[in-house]
Amino acid sequence: xxxxxxxxxxxxxxxxxxxxxxxxxxxxxxxxxxxxxxxxxxxxxxxxxxxxxxxxxxxxxxxxxxxxxxxxxxxxxxxxxxxxxxxxxxxxxxxxxxxxxxxxxxxxxxxxxxxxxxxxxxxxxxxxxxxxxxxxxxxxxxxxxxxxxxxxxxxxxxxxxxxxxxxxxxxxxxxxxxxxxxxxxxxxxxxxxxxxxxxxxxxxxxxxxxxxxxxxxxxxxxxxxxxxxxxxxxxxxxxxxxxxxxxxxxxxxxx
Amino acid sequence: xxxxxxxxxxxxxxxxxxxxxxxxxxxxxxxxxxxxxxxxxxxxxxxxxxxxxxxxxxxxxxxxxxxxxxxxxxxxxxxxxxxxxxxxxxxxxxxxxxxxxxxxxxxxxxxxxxxxxxxxxxxxxxxxxxxxxxxxxxxxxxxxxxxxxxxxxxxxxxxxxxxxxxxxxxxxxxxxxxxxxxxxxxxxxxxxxxxxxxxxxxxxxxxxxxxxxxxx
Amino acid sequence: xxxxxxxxxxxxxxxxxxxxxxxxxxxxxxxxxxxxxxxxxxxxxxxxxxxxxxxxxxxxxxxxxxxxxxxxxxxxxxxxxxxxxxxxxxxxxxxxxxxxxxxxxxxxxxxxxxxxxxxxxxxxxxxxxxxxxxxxxxxxxxxxxxxxxxxxxxxxxxxxxxxxxxxxxxxxxxxxxxxxxxxxxxxxxxxxxxxxxxxxxxxxxxxxxxxxxxxxxxxxxxxxxxxxxxxxxxxxxxxxxxxxxxxxxxxxxxxxxxxxxxxxxxxxxxxxxxxxxxxxxxxxxxxxxxxxxxxxxxxxxxxxxxxxxxxxxxxxxxxxxxxxxxxxxxxxxxxxxxxxxxxxxxxxxxxxxxxxxxxxxxxxxxxxxxxxxxxxxxxxxxxxxxxxxxxxxxxxxxxxxxx
Numbered sequence: 001x002x003x004x005x006x007x008x009x010x011x012x013x014x015x016x017x018x019x020x021x022x023x024x025x026x027x028x029x030x031x032x033x034x035x036x037x038x039x040x041x042x043x044x045x046x047x048x049x050x051x052x053x054x055x056x057x058x059x060x061x062x063x064x065x066x067x068x069x070x071x072x073x074x075x076x077x078x079x080x081x082x083x084x085x086x087x088x089x090x091x092x093x094x095x096x097x098x099x100x101x102x103x104x105x106x107x108x109x110x111x112x113x114x115x116x117x118x119x120x121x122x123x124x125x126x127x128x129x130x131x132x133x134x135x136x137x138x139x140x141x142x143x144x145x146x147x148x149x150x151x152x153x154x155x156x157x158x159x160x161x162x163x164x165x166x167x168x169x170x171x172x173x174x175x176x177x178x179x180x181x182x183x184x185x186x187x188x189x190x191x192x193x194x195x196x197x198x199x200x201x202x203x204x205x206x207x208x209x210x211x212x213x214x215x216x217x218x219x220x221x222x223x224x225x226x227x228x229x230x231x232x233x234x235x236x237x238x239x240x241x242x243x244x245x246x247x248x249x250x251x252x253x254x255x
Numbered sequence: 256x257x258x259x260x261x262x263x264x265x266x267x268x269x270x271x272x273x274x275x276x277x278x279x280x281x282x283x284x285x286x287x288x289x290x291x292x293x294x295x296x297x298x299x300x301x302x303x304x305x306x307x308x309x310x311x312x313x314x315x316x317x318x319x320x321x322x323x324x325x326x327x328x329x330x331x332x333x334x335x336x337x338x339x340x341x342x343x344x345x346x347x348x349x350x351x352x353x354x355x356x357x358x359x360x361x362x363x364x365x366x367x368x369x370x371x372x373x374x375x376x377x378x379x380x381x382x383x384x385x386x387x388x389x390x391x392x393x394x395x396x397x398x399x400x401x402x403x404x405x406x407x408x409x410x411x412x413x414x415x416x417x418x419x420x421x422x423x424x425x426x427x428x429x430x431x432x433x434x435x436x437x438x439x440x441x442x443x444x445x446x447x448x449x450x451x452x453x454x455x456x457x458x459x460x461x462x463x464x465x466x467x468x469x470x471x
Numbered sequence: 472x473x474x475x476x477x478x479x480x481x482x483x484x485x486x487x488x489x490x491x492x493x494x495x496x497x498x499x500x501x502x503x504x505x506x507x508x509x510x511x512x513x514x515x516x517x518x519x520x521x522x523x524x525x526x527x528x529x530x531x532x533x534x535x536x537x538x539x540x541x542x543x544x545x546x547x548x549x550x551x552x553x554x555x556x557x558x559x560x561x562x563x564x565x566x567x568x569x570x571x572x573x574x575x576x577x578x579x580x581x582x583x584x585x586x587x588x589x590x591x592x593x594x595x596x597x598x599x600x601x602x603x604x605x606x607x608x609x610x611x612x613x614x615x616x617x618x619x620x621x622x623x624x625x626x627x628x629x630x631x632x633x634x635x636x637x638x639x640x641x642x643x644x645x646x647x648x649x650x651x652x653x654x655x656x657x658x659x660x661x662x663x664x665x666x667x668x669x670x671x672x673x674x675x676x677x678x679x680x681x682x683x684x685x686x687x688x689x690x691x692x693x694x695x696x697x698x699x700x701x702x703x704x705x706x707x708x709x710x711x712x713x714x715x716x717x718x719x720x721x722x723x724x725x726x727x728x729x730x731x732x733x734x735x736x737x738x739x740x741x742x743x744x745x746x747x748x749x750x751x752x753x754x755x756x757x758x759x760x761x762x763x764x765x766x767x768x769x770x771x772x773x774x775x776x777x778x779x780x781x782x783x784x785x786x787x788x789x790x791x792x793x794x795x796x797x798x799x800x801x802x803x804x805x806x807x808x809x810x811x812x813x814x815x816x817x818x819x820x821x822x823x824x825x826x827x828x829x830x831x832x833x834x835x836x837x838x839x840x841x842x843x844x845x846x847x848x849x850x851x852x853x854x855x856x857x858x859x860x861x862x863x864x865x866x867x868x869x870x871x872x873x874x
Contacts, residue, residue, distance in 0.1 A: 221629030
């Protein structure tokens with residue numbers, strides 16, 4: 001079994017042409033990136049606003065509840081309804097893209113909302129009190145402090161999109177999922193398994209990349225989800241000179 | 256509409272059968288996953304160096320897309336591809352990956368002062384775990400369990416692509432036959448099942464935490 | 472050195488009939504049980520107050536008295552409903568809020584440090600906002616960290632790595648960075664433990680002695696108010712000014728029952744903190760140095776207790792010569808008894824006398840060298856003499872003499 005999978009993976013034919021690994025990989029990444037960018041354009045500002053103003057919290061709860069809808073079902077429904085109405089090459093891409101965007105929104109929304117909500121209110125108050133304008137507070141204080149939770153939302157959304165793009169092959173989308181679905185159709189386990197390995201590798205690689213981004217983008221001063229927590233130092237303060245009224249000193253330190 | 260109700264009526268036994276197998280495929284791994292996650296999570300808390308490895312490792316497992324895992328498990332287990340054991344194992348892995356993190360957080364949510372008091376009164380390790388830590392960890396555990404349950408119900412439906420008979424089968428069949436009602440049955444069935452799991456877990460949580468319900 | 476923002480170098484703040492009220496919330500349905508919800512909530516009621524330049528004015532009162540609201544109206548974090556607030560003669564309503572705030576130092580409870588920036592970057596915030604270059608801002612930050620008593624090694628740490636007291640110090644340093652003439656402080660020391668709080672209060676007084684800022688300080692703790700304020704304004708619930716006076720006059724002459732209650736008991740004793748002890752002459756007292764042998768100790772003692780000093784003449788404790796088993800060592804020392812400065816307050820001297828095992832309070836000079844003792848009888852005799860230091864604002868008095 002393993003040998004046939006290896007054979008498929010190393011076969012030059014697998015790497016060339018329209019159905020070749022590079023093409024499918026690029027397709028998969030392209031769909032994922034486009035869906036994430038579109039979803040982020042809507043969900044991140046909205047989530048930030050909800051976290052900031054504290055209103056419309058129900059939107060986040062509703063979005064989270066909507067995650068219960070099976071993604072496969074959503075794909076099929078949208079494909080069936082929208083597919084016939086779209087002409088040309090994009091007939092297969094648009095329905096799937098719509099579903100990918102819909103599925104990416106809840107984690108991005110939740111991440112942005114909880115991230116902004118987690119910003120220390122005292123820090124925000126101090127920022128305004130020191131004379132920062134709204135834009136400076138948002139970019140200089142709120143966004144950097146919201147980053148850990150926000151990025152964790154981005155990671156969750158990315159995984160969701162990559163996974164759903166895989167099964168979207170069943171509604172004729174391209175990408176690496178093609179190997180799984182096509183292999184299934186002709187019972188070619190080598191292709192199925194090879195494709196599955198590639199998908200798994202892609203997901204791990206992208207998640208690893210995002211983990212690195214999180215590590216470097218998030219200030220080390222912020223503990224919690226990401227970033228290293230700085231240890232408490234035992235550095236002693238230098239005290240001012242002895243106060244006027246003091247206990248009878250033991251005569252030791254001038255303090 | 257009438258045709259739709261007719262269809263549902265005709266297929267009701269099958270729908271219930273599929274729902275039952277769906278519930279088993281999603282629910283059993285919840286129990287098994289929890290049973291494994293509890294000691295693993297407890298270990299992760301006691302050995303902070305292992306904790307990074309354990310939590311990281313489970314995070315890694317959760318990253319793998321479900322269809323890919325369903326296809327690769329037979330390779331690991333040596334089973335045939337249509338063996339339902341594959342789905343059980345895959346779902347248990349996902350549940351475990353989610354719940355290890357939850358168990359670590361849940362045990363961490365028990366106030367340090369309470370644990371110290373219990374130890375000072377004479378509870379030993381395992382005894383304290385069962386009598387004090389676990390009951391107090393129930394709320395956080397239940398919350399993570401609910402997330403895992405809903406996630407499981409959704410992921411199990413994907414296995415329809417491989418051919419396992421459960422509510423997800425209505426999705427694939429409905430698409431192939433161009434019969435939207437069938438897809439609707441599949442979706443609604445999954446939603447109802449997810450709701451049932453959610454209510455059951457909430458109910459269990461309430462039953463196990465009587466102290467949170469009294470007063471005020 | 473003074474940078475500040477041009478326009479209000481004279482840091483005097485003036486409130487003229489300032490009111491802040493919040494609109495009524497619409498009543499839900501008829502017959503709401505919560506009473507008449509249609510009346511607006513008045514947080515600050517026609518406040519007229521002068522905050523003199525270069526002095527510490529403390530706003531104090533129970534919860535709901537509007538002290539924080541008042542403070543936050545100065546830098547327009549809250550906008551007054553009516554009335555005028557002028558800063559250095561200029562109406563704050565006419566200034567751009569952000570620019571106004573850059574010229575005012577703002578210290579709040581829990582510091583509000585930016586967790587994602589290092590300590591030095593936090594302190595350098597306002598200079599950077601004002602356009603200073605990086606090097607100058609950082610140099611200024613390091614200078615201020617030292618001034619508030621923090622090790623330079625902390626400059627590149629993050630706030631989460633600091634203790635509560637350290638964070639609060641950074642907050643003060645941050646407020647002083649651009650050398651504003653005015654400081655607003657909202658319960659800055661309430662969130663730290665009492666020992667640290669007293670240290671921070673001492674350091675603030677020291678800083679103020681050096682810098683002479685106009686400070687508006689909010690607290691709910693009357694003792695803190697009396698300790699820190701040159702002028703104390705007591706507010707009652709509903710935002711009305713009950714009394715504004717020097718701490719000494721507040722203790723001596725509360726305006727009404729509310730103020731009297733709020734100021735609390737022990738007023739007479741606490742007022743001793745404002746009375747000068749200089750008229751009292753210290754009584755000479757025999758002493759022995761550390762290490763003196765038993766014979767010398769017993770020969771020098773005039774009664775049961777003997778005072779021991781170190782090589783520099785500083786008092787270290789009392790010993791009972793009858794109980795000595797060898798040369799006088801640190802282990803023999805009785806450590807009861809506080810030490811008071813010769814030029815301290817009557818309160819400090821009385822405490823020294825009352826707490827000393829011998830009944831004689833130990834007095835030292837500014838260098839800490841022993842100058843003599845005082846008894847409780849001497850202190851009470853001095854009380855009969857009217858030697859009150861004038862406690863008015865214009866001549867800068869009215870501080871607690873014991874710091």
